[in-house]
Amino acid sequence: MKIGMLGAGEVALSVARHAVELGHEVLLSNHSGPEKLADALRTLGPKASAVTVVEAASAPVVLLATPWKTIEAVLKGLPDWNGRILIDATNPFLETIPKLVLADLGDQSASEIVAALAPGARVVKAFNNIVMTNFNAGAERENARRVLFVSGDDTEAKQLIADFITAMGFKTIDLGGLKIGGRMQQAGGPLAGHDFLISQ
Numbered sequence: 746m747k748i749g750m751l752g753a754g755e756v757a758l759s760v761a762r763h764a765v766e767l768g769h770e771v772l773l774s775n776h777s778g779p780e781k782l783a784d785a786l787r788t789l790g791p792k793a794s795a796v797t798v799v800e801a802a803s804a805p806v807v808l809l810a811t812p813w814k815t816i817e818a819v820l821k822g823l824p825d826w827n828g829r830i831l832i833d834a835t836n837p838f839l840e841t842i843p844k845l846v847l848a849d850l851g852d853q854s855a856s857e858i859v860a861a862l863a864p865g866a867r868v869v870k871a872f873n874n875i876v877m878t879n880f881n882a883g884a885e886r887e888n889a890r891r892v893l894f895v896s897g898d899d900t901e902a903k904q905l906i907a908d909f910i911t912a913m914g915f916k917t918i919d920l921g922g923l924k925i926g927g928r929m930q931q932a933g934g935p936l937a938g939h940d941f942l943i944s945q
């Protein structure tokens with residue numbers, strides 16, 4: 746599968762590494778331009794390339810992995826989604842340094858806001874729950890398997906992303922839709938940031 750990455754920071758590159766290992770093609774995009782991605786491309790190998798945000802967003806599966814404050818700018822002016830899958834890995838932080846400040850989203854989940862900014866996309870919330878140092882430590886720990894959550898309102902899209910994560914070796918748990926499940930796994934929710942393990 747071809748996966749476009751909106752953002753090429755810690756999350757996007759971590760997911761990209763797993764994706765190329767599984768034989769997928771990844772299209773990386775960032776804010777400061779493709780020349781900044783030379784090291785990442787060398788590390789990821791021939792299955793990875795640097796493209797524009799619009800080209801990355803045109804892939805059948807797209808990962809949104811940029812800071813919360815940028816999502817409106819990133820998702821503005823992209824081609825029609827036409828049912829393409831948008832994986833929302835963001836967490837709704839207004840600030841992260843010197844301390845974490847969560848955005849007040851009212852009664853909406855972060856992914857509902859993302860979905861409203863990407864009309865026609867089938868949005869699946871994933872990868873946001875796990876701290877990347879844990880994700881990068883691998884799927885297994887002490888004879889147990891790390892858990893990643895998925896939430897989404899489109900069953901087929903959610904299953905495809907669950908299968909993608911399972912193929913990486915992680916255990917996947919379906920939390921239901923974007924409103925309830927999304928809130929459970931997003932920063933500030935009860936499942937956020939924990940390193941959940943299931944014994945094998």
Ligand SMILES: NC(=O)c1ccc[n+]([C@@H]2O[C@H](COP(=O)([O-])OP(=O)(O)OC[C@H]3O[C@@H](n4cnc5c(N)ncnc54)[C@H](OP(=O)(O)O)[C@@H]3O)[C@@H](O)[C@H]2O)c1
Binds near residue numbers: 752755836837
């Ligand atoms: N780090 C974690 O452990 C973790 C875990 C789960 C979820 N998250 C969430 O995932 C998201 C990404 O986190 P991260 O740690 O990967 O962030 P990061 O390392 O700071 O990377 C952010 C990326 O977004 C790009 N970007 C910023 N504005 C953009 C724009 N307007 N258009 C295109 N690309 C843009 C940046 O490009 P440039 O480098 O060119 O500026 C950079 O590649 C955040 O919402 C975060 O809360 C993080």
